[in-house]
Amino acid sequence: MVDLFIKNGLIVTMDKERRIISDGSISIEDGRIVEIGRGIKPGEKPAETIDAKHKIVMPGxxxxxxxxxxxxxxxxxxxxxxxxxxxxxxxxxxxxxxxxxxxxxxxxxxxxxxxxxxxxxxxxxxxxxxxxxxxxxxxxxxxxxxxxxxxxxxxxxxxxxxxxxxxxxxxxxxxxxxxxxxxxxxxxxxxxxxxxxxxxxxxxxxxxxxxxxxxxxxxxxxxxxxxxxxxxxxxxxxxxxxxxxxxxxxxxxxxxxxxxxxxxxxxxxxxxxxxxxxxxxxxxxxxxxxxxxxxxxxxxxxxxxxxxxxxxxxxxxxxxxxxxxxxxxxxxxxxxxxxxxxxxxxxxxxxxxYGLESELGSLETGKLADIIIIDPSTAPTPVRPESVIGHLVNTIDGDDVETVIVGGNVVMRERKLLTLDEEEVIRIARRSAERLWQKLGAMGGS
Ligand SMILES: [Zn+2]
The missing domain is CATH 3.20.20.140 (Metal-dependent hydrolases)
Incomplete structure (x- = not known):
């Protein structure tokens, strides 16, 4: 059964032919990509569907x-x-x-x-x-x-x-x-x-x-x-x-x-x-x-x-x-x-x-589903198959990344982290940094 189905995306595969697929879809089962580009099999009901219309879909x-x-x-x-x-x-x-x-x-x-x-x-x-x-x-x-x-x-x-x-x-x-x-x-x-x-x-x-x-x-x-x-x-x-x-x-x-x-x-x-x-x-x-x-x-x-x-x-x-x-x-x-x-x-x-090219680094059937979905809606010019690579290098920032999937698991959905409490993580990091900076004589106490 398809666990996660991404549809309608502009897919930058980074596969051997460096294919770019418009209005493409990706089916994910057990953490791996089982189908790319053609849509869902008739009668198949994915557990979760993400509509990537007007979005860029690419490898993490x-x-x-x-x-x-x-x-x-x-x-x-x-x-x-x-x-x-x-x-x-x-x-x-x-x-x-x-x-x-x-x-x-x-x-x-x-x-x-x-x-x-x-x-x-x-x-x-x-x-x-x-x-x-x-x-x-x-x-x-x-x-x-x-x-x-x-x-x-x-x-x-x-x-x-x-x-x-x-x-x-x-x-x-x-x-x-x-x-x-x-x-x-x-x-x-x-x-x-x-x-x-x-x-x-x-x-x-x-x-x-x-x-x-x-x-x-x-x-x-x-x-x-x-x-x-x-x-x-x-x-x-x-x-x-x-x-x-x-x-x-x-x-x-x-x-x-x-x-x-x-x-x-x-x-x-x-x-x-x-x-x-x-x-x-x-x-x-x-x-x-x-x-x-x-x-x-x-x-x-x-x-x-x-x-x-x-x-x-x-x-x-x-x-x-x-x-x-x-x-x-x-x-x-x-x-x-x-x-x-x-x-x-x-x-x-x-x-x-790191010898992982058969598992990661591109969106291809059989590979692990490490995928990011980017919202390019603030791009000032059209985002199309022929312009998307230029946008990824010249327009897109990390903040435009909307959804992140690792091994088929959604870890960030529409900018909301599902795995970590952001405020808590910042609190832990600042506490460590403060102690460290004190030891280094950078602030307070020394
Ligand atoms: Zn280094």
């Missing part, structure tokens, strides 16, 4: 790289000497914050971030949490928040040896513990996360490689986000970052390299040869003033590139727009990236990054 957005706990830094009036480069951004802002984080802060930040993701149309994210004083068991607290929200997540603890080797191993073991525990097909899954090559030894790279292969789990690592990564590897190993990761045997189709801002053509060739993938974070790269990743080259080479927010702006449509604009400005050529390419990064390519 996928955020390929985030830090849910970054949400607690929003607006923080940090009393620090302003950082002058990426290295100082880490040592003056992020690393003190990491040390102040508790398991309950991890839970609170995950809850409020999931809420913002759902409200702006993202249904799956890949998150890495960092907090040396909250390692063992923290992924259970983050998973609890994601479960509660009804969305999907791939979560990890970010292993780093910036203080001690033992701490790096503890981080890796937290991922192993969680990955072992997760049941097949669960909405919240695990992966391995390494902070960056400049904070870990080759031994840790080998350790993670071995475990990831054993458990068939993805690996993610910040890669040449700032020049510090390149200099570190040159000084210590006489190699560039990707060369070192390649020589250490880390690279493979299960590896998602976050950023890759400072990679040269030889390194891109190594990424391509290994089948590794890239998570592009344009807004974070602008915020941290690290430079612009050579995404246009990556796309031309066929390297899969997904879109991430790196814990900064959670509205996927803002990130889509940033990715669409940044490379044109940087290369002074308006042709270098198309609206369809950036939409792919935020949907089907994001799924591909």
């Amino acid at each position: 957005l996928i955020c390929s790289h985030t830090h849910l706990y970054g949400m607690l830094l929003r607006g923080a009036p940090l009393k620090i000497e302003p950082p002058t480069d990426f290295s100082q951004i880490l040592t003056r802002i992020w690393w003190p914050m990491d040390e102040a984080m508790t398991r309950e802060d991890a839970y609170a930040s995950a809850l409020v971030s999931c809420m913002e993701f759902i409200k702006t149309g993202t249904t799956l994210f890949a998150d890495t949490f960092s907090g040396p004083n909250a390692i063992a068991g923290v992924l259970d607290r983050i998973a609890a928040a994601v479960e509660q929200s009804g969305m999907r997540g791939i979560i990890a603890f970010e292993a780093t040896e910036r203080r001690t080797h033992a701490e790096g191993a503890r981080g890796v073991r937290e991922n192993e513990r969680f990955i072992k525990k997760v049941k097949k097909g669960a909405r919240v899954r695990g992966m391995f996360s390494i902070h960056a090559s400049f904070t870990v030894s080759d031994e840790l790279l080998h350790y993670v490689r071995e475990l990831a292969s054993r458990y068939k789990a993805p690996i993610t690592i910040h890669t040449s986000e700032g020049l510090v990564d390149v200099y570190h590897n040159y000084e210590r190993f006489g190699k560039r970052t990707i060369e070192r990761l390649s020589d250490a045997g880390l690279l493979g189709p299960d590896v998602v390299l976050a950023h890759c801002v400072h990679v040269n053509d030889d390194e891109l060739a190594l990424i391509k040869r290994a089948g590794a993938k890239v998570a592009h974070n344009p807004m974070s790269n602008m915020l941290n003033a690290v430079g612009v990743a050579p995404v246009v080259k990556m796309l031309a080479m066929g390297i899969p590139v997904g879109l991430g927010n790196d814990g900064y702006i959670f509205d996927g449509f803002e990130n889509i727009r940033a990715a669409f604009l940044l490379h044109k400005a940087m290369l002074r050529d308006p042709r270098v990236i198309s609206p369809t390419e950036v939409l792919e990064m935020a949907t089907i390519r994001g799924a591909e990054l």
Whole structure:
């Protein structure tokens, strides 16, 4: 029996042909799409029907790289000497914050971030949490928040040896513990996360490689986000970052390299040869003033590139727009990236990054029903099959997302969240942020 039937929508499938169907319908059974485009079988009575007339129906957005706990830094009036480069951004802002984080802060930040993701149309994210004083068991607290929200997540603890080797191993073991525990097909899954090559030894790279292969789990690592990564590897190993990761045997189709801002053509060739993938974070790269990743080259080479927010702006449509604009400005050529390419990064390519392209990232028969319905009624020009992609990139904001469905379950209907109490979530997040800001000396009491 059809559990949920969506009718009359302008469907942007993101399938192999990138089909756009006007007045289309989607039938969902047991959390999966069983029919798309043709309407309902005669005599079939769906349990629930959503009329998507004058609405856009598309796959839920996928955020390929985030830090849910970054949400607690929003607006923080940090009393620090302003950082002058990426290295100082880490040592003056992020690393003190990491040390102040508790398991309950991890839970609170995950809850409020999931809420913002759902409200702006993202249904799956890949998150890495960092907090040396909250390692063992923290992924259970983050998973609890994601479960509660009804969305999907791939979560990890970010292993780093910036203080001690033992701490790096503890981080890796937290991922192993969680990955072992997760049941097949669960909405919240695990992966391995390494902070960056400049904070870990080759031994840790080998350790993670071995475990990831054993458990068939993805690996993610910040890669040449700032020049510090390149200099570190040159000084210590006489190699560039990707060369070192390649020589250490880390690279493979299960590896998602976050950023890759400072990679040269030889390194891109190594990424391509290994089948590794890239998570592009344009807004974070602008915020941290690290430079612009050579995404246009990556796309031309066929390297899969997904879109991430790196814990900064959670509205996927803002990130889509940033990715669409940044490379044109940087290369002074308006042709270098198309609206369809950036939409792919935020949907089907994001799924591909984590090996989930047969399940998620597009609206196709047999796939999981992760769907968003958008109200484009404020668009000043007609929304039609031939204009809808342009509207998604240039007109639509997260606030236009009206209904969100994850695995066939409606988690937001007509802007009303069905899984979370918005006021309560904000209260929990603000309480955590206030404690955290006090610890960081940003306000009150210190
Ligand atoms: Zn990051």
